Amino acid sequence: MHTSPRPALTGALAMLGFAANSLLARQAIGSGGVDAATYTLVRLASGAAMLVVLARGPASSVSSWRGGMALFAYAAAFSWSYVRIGAALGALVLFPTVKLALLGWGMARGERPPRRDLLGAAVALTGLVLLTLPRAGRADPAGVALMVLAGVSWAVYTVAGVHAPDATAATTSNFVRASLLAAPLLLVAAPGAATGTGLLLAAVSGAVTSALAYVLWYATVPHLTSTQMGLAQLAVPGLAMLGAVALLGEHLTAGMAVAAGCIFAGVGLALVRR
Numbered sequence: 001m002h003t004s005p006r007p008a009l010t011g012a013l014a015m016l017g018f019a020a021n022s023l024l025a026r027q028a029i030g031s032g033g034v035d036a037a038t039y040t041l042v043r044l045a046s047g048a049a050m051l052v053v054l055a056r057g058p059a060s061s062v063s064s065w066r067g068g069m070a071l072f073a074y075a076a077a078f079s080w081s082y083v084r085i086g087a088a089l090g091a092l093v094l095f096p097t098v099k100l101a102l103l104g105w106g107m108a109r110g111e112r113p114p115r116r117d118l119l120g121a122a123v124a125l126t127g128l129v130l131l132t133l134p135r136a137g138r139a140d141p142a143g144v145a146l147m148v149l150a151g152v153s154w155a156v157y158t159v160a161g162v163h164a165p166d167a168t169a170a171t172t173s174n175f176v177r178a179s180l181l182a183a184p185l186l187l188v189a190a191p192g193a194a195t196g197t198g199l200l201l202a203a204v205s206g207a208v209t210s211a212l213a214y215v216l217w218y219a220t221v222p223h224l225t226s227t228q229m230g231l232a233q234l235a236v237p238g239l240a241m242l243g244a245v246a247l248l249g250e251h252l253t254a255g256m257a258v259a260a261g262c263i264f265a266g267v268g269l270a271l272v273r274r
Contacts, residue, residue, distance in 0.1 A: 007223035008271075010216040011232055017213025019239035022087065023247065024205040029082040033198025036079040037189040041182050042199060044075055046206030048179040051172035051215070067160035067170065068177025074153035075178065076185075077146045084143030088135035091237040093144055095128060097151025098158075099230035105159055106226025113227040120270030121227065124234040127262025130255065131237060158221055158229055167218035175211060231270045238263040 028034050034042075081090055099121065103113070113121075157174070164170035191199075221229055238260040244250040 007220045011220040011224075011271075014213045014216040014220060015232060015235050015239060017209040017216065018233065018236045019243055020209040021205055021213070022091070022236065022240040023243050024201045024209060025079065025082050026087050026244075027248075028198045028201035028205070029079060030087065031198075034194040034202055035190045036076075036083050037185040038191050038194050039198070039202045039205075040076050040079045041179075041185045041189060042202035043079075043206035043210060044072065044175060044179045044182045046203040047211035047214075048172070048175040048206075050207040050211045051168070051175050054211075054215075055168055055172045064160070065177055067157055067174040068181065070153045070157035070160060071174045072178040072181040074150050074157055076182070077150035077153060081143045081146035081150060084140045085147065086135070086137045087240075088132040089137055089139060089144070090147050091240070092128065092132040092136055093147040094151045094154075095234050095237060096125060097148050098155050098233055099125070101152050101155035102158065102226045102230040105155065109226075111226055113225065117225075117227045117231065117270040120266040120268070121231055121234075122266070123269060124231060124263045124266025127259045127264075127266060128234060128237055130262065131241060131259035134255070155230075158217070161218035161221050163222070164218050167215050171211070171215045171218050175214075228271055231267055234263060235267045 025039070029036060029039055078094075085093075106113070160174070161167070161170060220232075224232065241250075241256060241260055245252045
């Protein structure tokens, strides 16, 4: 399925939002500025609040609970995995999991990805390994398992948006439901230990780089095959790396540049059409 300029734009903006989410979680949770439970709860609640305002009212029943449950499972597993494993290892586990889950879903529906898409996936995955494996660190089994759960949950969330008639309404419904499911996290959250910066980062992640980016993603997925959905998200680690260099002062090495180049080349090979 070919992408038109508008889905290409919404997809690119969504990937930038996803990359920003990775940086925000890294700064908030990785630095100890907020605990995983509080981060998840604030992120989902602030996202729901932003979307209700944009939708000019509470969410209507435009989607099943599947999207909300998948969103909650993804957000919670993603946050808790960051407590146990680093960002590099998390990316190495998360994005191939998403890719494989979406590929399996597509093949079960009869999709057969063309060789060009498979070649692009191979090139992008090679770049991902080159980018993350040298910095992966210790593989904590529980942290890896949580990131696998996050990847599968995100794939389910993505599939739930394929036939959504209204991207904003469906995303609003999902965030409101996910926030309701996250309410019991108040029992295990430690808001008193959270810093103002940590809470602010969680709120920005929810209201801006999650809520808005997820609307853009739901506007994009109906125009993509399952292979392209997974491939598009492989660009996120490369974008996050560039963001870390630009905003967090990380040093860009030749190896990182080559790895990012492979990622973007592979994604472009599969998604850019004549």
